[in-house]
Amino acid sequence: MAWSRPPVDPQWQPLMQEWRARQLEMAARVVERPLRPLPRLVAGADAALSPDKDWVLAAVVVFDRETRTVVETVHGAAKVEYPYIPGYLGFRESPALLDAFRKVRSPFEVAMFDGMGKAHPRRCGIAVQMGVTLDVPAIGVGKSRLFGTHREPGLEAGAVEPLWDRQDRIGAVLRSKDKVKPLYISVGHKADLETAVELVRACGLGYRLPEPTRLADREAARFKIGWAAPEPA
DNA sequence: GCGACAG
DNA sequence: ATCTTGTCGC
Numbered sequence: 733m734a735w736s737r738p739p740v741d742p743q744w745q746p747l748m749q750e751w752r753a754r755q756l757e758m759a760a761r762v763v764e765r766p767l768r769p770l771p772r773l774v775a776g777a778d779a780a781l782s783p784d785k786d787w788v789l790a791a792v793v794v795f796d797r798e799t800r801t802v803v804e805t806v807h808g809a810a811k812v813e814y815p816y817i818p819g820y821l822g823f824r825e826s827p828a829l830l831d832a833f834r835k836v837r838s839p840f841e842v843a844m845f846d847g848m849g850k851a852h853p854r855r856c857g858i859a860v861q862m863g864v865t866l867d868v869p870a871i872g873v874g875k876s877r878l879f880g881t882h883r884e885p886g887l888e889a890g891a892v893e894p895l896w897d898r899q900d901r902i903g904a905v906l907r908s909k910d911k912v913k914p915l916y917i918s919v920g921h922k923a924d925l926e927t928a929v930e931l932v933r934a935c936g937l938g939y940r941l942p943e944p945t946r947l948a949d950r951e952a953a954r955f956k957i958g959w960a961a962p963e964p965a
Numbered sequence: 966g967c968g969a970c971a972g
Numbered sequence: 973a974t975c976t977t978g979t980c981g982c
Contacts, residue, residue: 737969737970778972779972779973780972780973781972785973785974816971817970818969818971818972819971821971822971824972825972846971847972851971852971857971858972874971875971875972876970876971876972877969877971878969878971878972910982916971
């Protein structure tokens with residue numbers, strides 16, 4: 733049976749209330765506009781947990797769409813401060829991601845995150861939080877749905893369906909390959925849904941996930957293997 | 966009141 | 973996210 737999910741520990745309720753307010757502020761700062769020409773340098777970002785579960789380990793891989801090569805790879809880490817709570821992923825993972833991004837030297841034009849952007853109850857998924865915080869173009873590419881409703885996309889690669897919240901189009905559901913679970917794409921910051929979907933398609937190389945995110949995921953996995961907690965000062 | 970619930 | 977081998981389907 734897989735029907736049970738650990739309820740949210742009541743001790744986090746005060747923080748969640750504060751987080752909700754901060755999410756509304758960040759969502760209000762989002763700039764939605766076309767991102768043209770389509771970016772050449774794309775920074776893919778992803779996070780993993782250390783073997784002992786005490787650290788969030790992040791990886792950012794800058795991918796050059798023209799040469800289809802990785803031009804830079806950086807890592808970041810931060811102690812786990814909060815549990816995973818649906819709707820508040822950004823507060824758990826952004827510290828490690830920000831630690832990694834501060835080391836990036838390449839002039840990437842957009843950041844791609846593993847998770848939601850506007851496709852969130854308060855329009856503030858991790859891609860919005862990171863995009864607004866870093867003030868860079870950003871989009872979210874999730875592997876499953878957090879929020880919103882949609883029709884099932886056709887089974888062929890390329891099929892897309894809008895993701896809705898009432899009358900609002902908050903994202904797109906894209907079948908990146910034949911008969912695989914679709915991807916949930918949404919705006920993070922300084923980009924619009926059309927260009928976000930185009931970019932994901934332009935970054936696909938035959939795998940379900942677009943290259944930037946796929947490489948970052950693989951890099952975060954590598955990083956965790958050789959991980960050793962920092963020396964106390 | 967009963968589910969649903971990114972990573 | 974993470975635990976985990978073989979196995980069903982194209």
